Structure formats: C-alpha cells, structure tokens
Amino acid sequence: MSAAELSALQRPNDRLRRRRIANRAMELLAWLAAAIAVALLAIVVWSVAKRGASALNIDLFTKTPSALAGFVPNVQQGLANAFVGSIVIVGIATLIALPIGILVAIYVNEFAPRKIRSGINLVLDVLNGIPAIVIGIFVFGLIVVTRGQSALAGSFALSVLMLPLVSRATIEVLALVPSSLREASLGLGVPRWRTTLGIVLPQTIGGIVTGAVLAVARVAGETAPLLFTSSLVSNQIEWNPTHPLYSVPLAIYELSEQDSSADHALAWAGAFVLLMFILVTSLTARWLANRSRRKLTGASR
Amino acid sequence: MTSPTKGDSVSTSSTIENAVRVETKRQPLPPRERLEQVFDIQDLTAIYGSKPALKGVSMEVYKNLVTAVIGPSGCGKSTFIRCLNRMNDLVPGFRQTGTLRYHGVDIAGKDVDPVAVRRTIGMVFQRPNPFPKSIYDNVAWGLRVLGMKDNLSDRVERALTQAALWDEVRDRLKQSALGLSGGQQQRLCIARAIAVEPDVVLMDEPASALDPIATQAIEQLLHELKDQYSFVIVTHNMQQAARVADMTAFFSISRGAEGDRWGELVEYDATEKIFTAPSDKRTEDYVTGRFG
Numbered sequence: 001m002s003a004a005e006l007s008a009l010q011r012p013n014d015r016l017r018r019r020r021i022a023n024r025a026m027e028l029l030a031w032l033a034a035a036i037a038v039a040l041l042a043i044v045v046w047s048v049a050k051r052g053a054s055a056l057n058i059d060l061f062t063k064t065p066s067a068l069a070g071f072v073p074n075v076q077q078g079l080a081n082a083f084v085g086s087i088v089i090v091g092i093a094t095l096i097a098l099p100i101g102i103l104v105a106i107y108v109n110e111f112a113p114r115k116i117r118s119g120i121n122l123v124l125d126v127l128n129g130i131p132a133i134v135i136g137i138f139v140f141g142l143i144v145v146t147r148g149q150s151a152l153a154g155s156f157a158l159s160v161l162m163l164p165l166v167s168r169a170t171i172e173v174l175a176l177v178p179s180s181l182r183e184a185s186l187g188l189g190v191p192r193w194r195t196t197l198g199i200v201l202p203q204t205i206g207g208i209v210t211g212a213v214l215a216v217a218r219v220a221g222e223t224a225p226l227l228f229t230s231s232l233v234s235n236q237i238e239w240n241p242t243h244p245l246y247s248v249p250l251a252i253y254e255l256s257e258q259d260s261s262a263d264h265a266l267a268w269a270g271a272f273v274l275l276m277f278i279l280v281t282s283l284t285a286r287w288l289a290n291r292s293r294r295k296l297t298g299a300s301r
Numbered sequence: 302m303t304s305p306t307k308g309d310s311v312s313t314s315s316t317i318e319n320a321v322r323v324e325t326k327r328q329p330l331p332p333r334e335r336l337e338q339v340f341d342i343q344d345l346t347a348i349y350g351s352k353p354a355l356k357g358v359s360m361e362v363y364k365n366l367v368t369a370v371i372g373p374s375g376c377g378k379s380t381f382i383r384c385l386n387r388m389n390d391l392v393p394g395f396r397q398t399g400t401l402r403y404h405g406v407d408i409a410g411k412d413v414d415p416v417a418v419r420r421t422i423g424m425v426f427q428r429p430n431p432f433p434k435s436i437y438d439n440v441a442w443g444l445r446v447l448g449m450k451d452n453l454s455d456r457v458e459r460a461l462t463q464a465a466l467w468d469e470v471r472d473r474l475k476q477s478a479l480g481l482s483g484g485q486q487q488r489l490c491i492a493r494a495i496a497v498e499p500d501v502v503l504m505d506e507p508a509s510a511l512d513p514i515a516t517q518a519i520e521q522l523l524h525e526l527k528d529q530y531s532f533v534i535v536t537h538n539m540q541q542a543a544r545v546a547d548m549t550a551f552f553s554i555s556r557g558a559e560g561d562r563w564g565e566l567v568e569y570d571a572t573e574k575i576f577t578a579p580s581d582k583r584t585e586d587y588v589t590g591r592f593g
Contacts, residue, residue: 063432114393125566180430188443188497189420198442251315 044203048275052268052271060269065237065255069262077262079270085245089151089230092241093158098212100159103164108167109174110196121171128164135160136225144229149244154230157224161213171291173204194214206292210285219280221274223249248274328549330571336363337503341529344399347380349392351356351371352378353563358399360550360569362501367523367532369546369572371539373587376552377564378535379427382503385533386422387415408561422449423499427506429486431478431493436461436470439478439489447497460496464523486516489497495530502526504534508541512541520545539588549575551584 033046049056055078063078108120130301139157148151230244238245248270257269315333330336338460345354362368362385370378380389387408389395401409408418424516431439440457449456457474461467464486470481478489487507506514517545523532536542542549549567558560568575568584579585 023334093450141445180426181432183426184430184432186391187419188494189416190443191416192448194446203433
C-alpha cells in the first residue's frame with residue numbers, strides 16, 4: 001500500500017463520514033424504539049397500580065362488588081366472584097383446547113402429508129387472526145341463543161381462541177425433536193403412534209406447557225367473547241359452570257362505566273391483578289421454554 | 302493402517318496384499334448355492350421424487366454372514382440398506398420398483414406392513430441415537446412395547462452382554478444413556494436392536510462417528526454375533542469391509558447424458574475376491590484407492 005493510500009485511511013472523506021453518521025442515526029432510532037416499548041410497559045403497570053392502589057387489599061380477593069359503592073363512603077367491596085369466574089372459565093377452556101390443540105399438532109407434524117400439513121398451518125393462522133368479538137358472536141349464535149348464557153359457553157369461546165396458540169406452539173417443539181429418535185424407535189418395529197407417545201411427546205412436555213401457559217395468559221384478558229356468553233351474572237361467589245359467571249375483564253369493563261370513584265378504583269385494582277398474572281405467566285412460560293429447548297438441543301447434559 | 306488415497310505411490314499389488322493381510326482369520330466360504338438366502342433382490346430401483354437414487358440392483362444376502370456394502374459417497378449405499386427394512390417409506394416422495402424377497406416373501410408390496418418388516422429386520426444408524434432415557438430403559442422400552450415383557454431384566458442383561466457393554470454399565474443402568482461415550486452409545490443402540498431378537502440387523506455406517514478403539518469394539522461384535530444374526534453393513538471404510546465382511550457389494554455412481562446420476566451395483570462377491578481379484582475395473586480402481 002502506498003503512503004498516499006494509507007494517509008487516505010486516516011483522513012476520512014465526506015462519504016465515509018456520511019456513512020458513519022447514518023450508521024449512528026439508525027442505531028439510535030432502534031435503541032429509541034426499544035426504549036419506548038420498555039417505557040410503555042412500565043408506564044402502564046405504574047399507572048394501573050397507582051389508580052387501583054386504594055382497592056388493592058384483602059377485600060379485593062374476599063368480597064364481591066357492592067351496590068352501595070357510590071352511596072356509602074368506605075364501602076368494603078372486592079372482585080372475588082370475578083376471580084373465581086375467571087379461574088373456572090379459563091380452566092375449562094384450557095381443558096378443552098389443550099388436548100385438541102396437541103392432537104392437531106401431532107397430526108400435522110407426525111402423520112399428515114406435506115400438502116395437508118401446510119393447509120392446516122394456514123387454517124391455524126387464520127383462526128389465530130379472527131377477532132375475539134367474532135368468536136364471541138359465533139358462540140352466541142351457536143349456543144347462547146338456544147341454551148342461554150353460561151360459563152361453559154364462555155369457556156368454549158375462549159377455547160377457540162386458545163386452540164391455534166396451543167397447536168402452533170406444540171408444532172414448533174415437535175419439529176425440534178430430532179428425526180433420528182423417531183427412526184430409532186421405528187427401526188425397532190414400533191408403530192408410529194407408540195413412537196409418538198413414548199419417545200417424541202415426552203421430549204416436548206416443556207414446550208407444550210409453555211404454549212399452554214401463553215395461551216392462558218392471552219385469553220385470561222379477553223372481554224368480548226365473554227360479553228356475549230357469560231355476562232348476566234349474580235353478585236355471589238359461584239363455581240357452577242352451567243351458570244354465567246363473572247370474570248375479571250368483564251368486571252373491569254362494567255365497573256369502569258359506573259360513576260363512583262370506588263368502583264373505578266376496583267376496576268383498576270382488577271386490571272392490576274390481571275396484568276400481574278399475565279406478566280408472571282409470560283415469564284414462567286419463557287423460563288419453561290428455555291429449559292425445554294436446552295434439554296432438546298442437549299446443551300446441558 | 303491408513304487408507305490409501307488418490308495419488309498415493311503405493312502400487313496396486315502392495316495395497317491388495319495389505320487388504321488380504323487383514324483378513325487372515327477368515328475361513329473360506331462354502332459355495333454360494335449351499336448358503337441360505339435371507340434377501341433375494343431383483344432389479345431394485347429406488348426413486349426420490351423424480352430422481353432415481355439407485356437403479357437395477359440385483360443381489361442376494363446370505364444367512365449368518367456379514368455383508369458389506371461399499372462405494373463412494375452418493376452411490377446409494379444408504380438408500381439401498383434403507384430399502385431392506387422399508388425405512389425409506391418415511392421419506393415423502395420415495396418410490397421403489399423391482400422385487401425384494403425376504404425368505405421368499407416380497408416385502409416391498411403394498412400389502413406388507415412396514416412395521417412388521419422392521420420388527421424382524423432391525424437397524425443401527427450412522428450416529429448413535431439412544432433415547433433420552435436410562436440405559437436400562439433404552440433396551441427395555443422396545444421389549445415392553447413389543448410385548449416381550451417376560452424376564453425383562455434378563456433380556457436387557459443378555460442384550461447388553463451381547464453388545465459387550467454389560468460390564469461397563471451394570472452399575473449405572475438407571476443413569477441417562479446420554480452420559481455414555483459415543484462408542485458406548487453405539488453399542489447401546491446395537492443392544493437395543495438385538496434385544497428384540499431380529500433376524501437381520503442392518504447397519505448404516507455404524508462406526509463412522511466413532512474413534513478407532515470404539516470402531517474395533519463394534520467390529521469385534523459383528524464377528525461374535527454373526528452366528529445368531531445376519532448383518533448388512535454399509536461402510537465407506539474399505540479396511541473395515543475387508544476386516545468384518547464375508548461378502549462385499551461394491552456400488553458406484555453412473556452418470557446419464559443430461560448430467561443426472563444414480564447409484565448402481567458394480568460387483569458383488571466374496572470379500573476376499575473383491576479385494577484381491579475384482580473382476581470389474583471400477584472395483585479394482587476403488588479398492589486400490591485410485592478412485593473415491
């Protein structure tokens with residue numbers, strides 16, 4: 001290299017300087033976008049917590065909303081019936097969606113010919129994209145019109161939302177199981193379904209649980225399907241799924257429409273609990289996913 | 302012994318002598334007519350999608366012998382061996398033509414259940430693939446699923462003993478098989494395959510991922526087990542074929558006019574013949590290291 005060329009390296013020309021500035025600018029923009037996302041979450045959590053603080057106490061989990069709020073000062077009320085209802089509705093939805101979702105994934109990944117496989121994947125994507133309110137009105141027309149509202153109808157609506165989430169998550173972990181393991185089992189003369197149950201599925205439990213937990217977190221906050229299916233509720237704590245049961249998102253929606261500040265605080269407190277639940281379950285899901293991926297890829301032995 | 306490679310100054314005759322020297326233990330084979338056939342393969346062609354991987358293979362595999370399949374990469378050795386227990390059925394777009402008789406029964410037919418075929422024709426794969434279970438369960442799982450549950454522990458012990466692994470693992474049967482070394486894992490895979498008492502064991506380059514000592518252990522096993530099973534072993538290592546095999550099939554690559562290529566069987570004979578007096582020029586070039 002000549003001396004002139006070397007000195008050119010030390011003396012950046014305009015084009016090089018422009019590139020460096022553009023590079024810096026892009027980096028800054030990306031950083032800013034990330035910062036905004038983190039800040040948004042922090043602001044949401046903080047403002048919800050602040051507004052709900054006055055209702056965040058033991059009464060929240062033991063008492064039900066009171067009709068006296070707004071007329072009597074310092075009325076003791078809570079969302080116990082909404083929490084119970086949410087647990088029942090989401091629990092039953094999980095019981096419906098989990099086995100079906102896993103079976104769909106097993107069919108797609110272990111048995112289906114390639115064409116059917118991509119067809120079902122497309123269907124799952126479309127199902128995943130259907131707005132919750134459309135599912136709500138669908139279940140309303142299917143069940144509620146003839147049989148009336150019930151927590152079961154709500155569970156059914158939520159399970160439709162959960163199904164594609166569970167299936168896609170399970171398909172992903174099934175695809176991670178090395179085909180050499182399937183071959184090892186099939187090579188012994190073991191039928192395919194025994195191979196799937198005995199060798200493939202045990203490898204994916206962690207991933208399936210992750211998908212299920214994420215799906216629960218997702219539908220626990222759904223309001224629209226429950227408006228149609230499980231909204232005409234009593235003010236009692238109830239566990240019977242054949243009755244319409246109250247739920248946390250519905251409570252937030254209804255209480256925020258009241259004109260008493262005590263009801264508003266209660267709605268904020270409910271929102272805070274829901275938010276915390278989703279945060280904790282998402283973190284749990286991440287942890288489980290990492291653990292099962294490590295196990296599958298054999299990074300830790 | 303190092304593998305002779307292209308451009309070596311080693312002369313043909315000395316290489317061939319080397320190959321023979323490895324084989325001093327071998328007893329002469331009875332004439333082929335007196336051997337019992339396990340497989341009778343006629344005009345076997347294997348096609349993936351629209352590309353033939355293997356064309357017109359005809360040969361027999363004999364009982365209680367080790368049959369080696371050698372040849373350069375891409376000559377269809379693995380495709381061939383995976384035809385023998387219908388393992389290729391798992392590959393989308395795979396087809397095969399020709400007849401594949403196993404003890405006189407055509408097992409390539411649509412009415413034959415591939416699961417039943419694999420039940421009597423076991424397989425050991427290139428990379429050790431133990432189940433992520435305990436050492437004991439690796440062997441016992443197949444037995445349980447296939448209903449061979451009587452004297453389960455005895456069967457597991459026998460299989461592990463046959464695979465020359467028992468003494469190394471007897472004290473840690475409950476530990477994960479993934480903690481074993483590569484060579485031990487491969488012997489565990491052999492134990493797993495022979496535990497279910499197959500008739501034939503197919504081995505697809507079983508030692509290619511192993512070090513020389515582990516390789517030697519596997520080869521020793523073949524010598525000891527061939528009284529009870531018939532082995533077909535794919536290998537790209539000619540010395541290995543010379544050491545372990547009674548019969549050797551040499552596969553090579555043929556090229557068509559439009560740049561398409563497929564594997565075909567060039568020569569099949571007693572191992573000694575293949576390595577000392579091959580009748581085809583391509584075989585001679587390959588075993589003397591002038592090609593491949």
